[in-house]
Amino acid sequence: MDARTVIAALRRGEEPSGAALRWFAQGLASGAVSDAQAGAFAMGVCLRGLSEEARAALTLAMRDSGHVLRWNLPGPVLDKHSTGGVGDCVSLVLAPMLAACGVYVPMISGRGLGHTGGTLDKLEAIPSYDTAPSEARLRDVLREAGCAIVSASEGIAPADKRLYAIRDVSATVESLDLITASILSKKLAAGLEGLVLDVKVGSGAFMKTMEEARALARSLVGTANAAGCPTTALITDMDQPLADALGNALEVRCVMQVLTGGAGGPLLDLSVALGAELLASAGIEGGAARLRETVTSGAAAERFGRMVAGLGGPPDFVERWRDLLPAAPVVLDVPAPEAGHVAAMDGEALGLAVVHLGGGREVETDRVDPAVGLSDVLRLGQRVETGQPLARVHAASRAAAEAAAAAVTAAIRLGDAPDVAPLVRERIA
Structure with missing residues (x-):
């Protein structure tokens, strides 16, 4: 068994066997599978999907690629x-x-x-x-x-x-x-x-x-x-x-x-x-x-x-x-371009604005700046007047802060008060 065989089978839409998934997981752990092969495997799974049985097999294979902890504690774990x-x-x-x-x-x-x-x-x-x-x-x-x-x-x-x-x-x-x-x-x-x-x-x-x-x-x-x-x-x-x-x-x-x-x-x-x-x-x-x-x-x-x-x-x-948590050198309010209620937010765009500030990784080797990000972000339904802050940007430079402020403005839509979903929408047991 080898990585190319597993990846080729995925590409053809064939379900990998439990043995193939165990081999691949062990190859990820040992280095027998390269980064390129791991990326191809991930893309194959993403595009083709796995059955419930294969998904469970992959989960257990990845668990068993290393050490499983055992506890002896005077309470539930x-x-x-x-x-x-x-x-x-x-x-x-x-x-x-x-x-x-x-x-x-x-x-x-x-x-x-x-x-x-x-x-x-x-x-x-x-x-x-x-x-x-x-x-x-x-x-x-x-x-x-x-x-x-x-x-x-x-x-x-x-x-x-x-x-x-x-x-x-x-x-x-x-x-x-x-x-x-x-x-x-x-x-x-x-x-x-x-x-x-x-x-x-x-x-x-x-x-x-x-x-x-x-x-x-x-x-x-x-x-x-x-x-x-x-x-x-x-x-x-x-x-x-x-x-x-x-x-x-x-x-x-x-x-x-x-x-x-x-x-x-x-x-x-x-x-x-x-x-x-x-x-x-x-x-x-x-x-x-x-x-x-x-x-x-x-x-x-x-x-x-x-x-x-x-x-x-x-x-x-x-x-x-x-006093102990780091603080960014540049703090910039993001003014509301008009009056209204916070009607909708593009949460993914807000998250990416923080990544672009340096608060996350665009490539695997990026170093994270712990101080940057957004604070005082308004909640859905809140009323804001023109010029009042929608959020506050914390950045390493003025240019980065202004770019993030533009992203925040684009990510928050003002208008009529929305119907806000409950915090817990459903329970699955």
């Missing part, structure tokens, strides 16, 4: 995953909230894909935070803090690690089969006892329609449950950013405002909804109230601080986050 959106920093809010409820959360996360921000990129805005600790350190932090948000180590689903980066630069991010295999190979390798999935739908998501989102949610839930991990999914709205900021340090600021009790809104509400699903799956009642109490009591912020310190960040981050 649970996790959440989002399919990607803009202003979506739920992971940083939810993990410490769950930890404060007695849950253990070994959250293996990823970097930005396409127009969406990455959890690891956000955490690396925190000085000295180590997103790639040793397994021994991961276990220590998880036992001490109750949560650890890290990257997949070299030993965890190494096939996905290679394919994930190649998908970002080969226009194959949106494949339902590759998204399913990528998400679940890492999650299943983390040794979870329960999982909740946040499947985004709308202008800022990869899935633009409810039909697409349902298909992905069912694919993920079906594959995960077949693999023995109890899983549900919430389909949630991404017609506008979840937080009012896009960009790594700016989103961490939003997270800290929530965890320290200074803000609520959709970011907190969705974190509670997802967390309540997980707690219910573990037999813990009254989940929503318990999760909110972790914020008002300060317990969630304390857990976040423990995690940051345990992974090399400042031990006083919770107290000094305003």
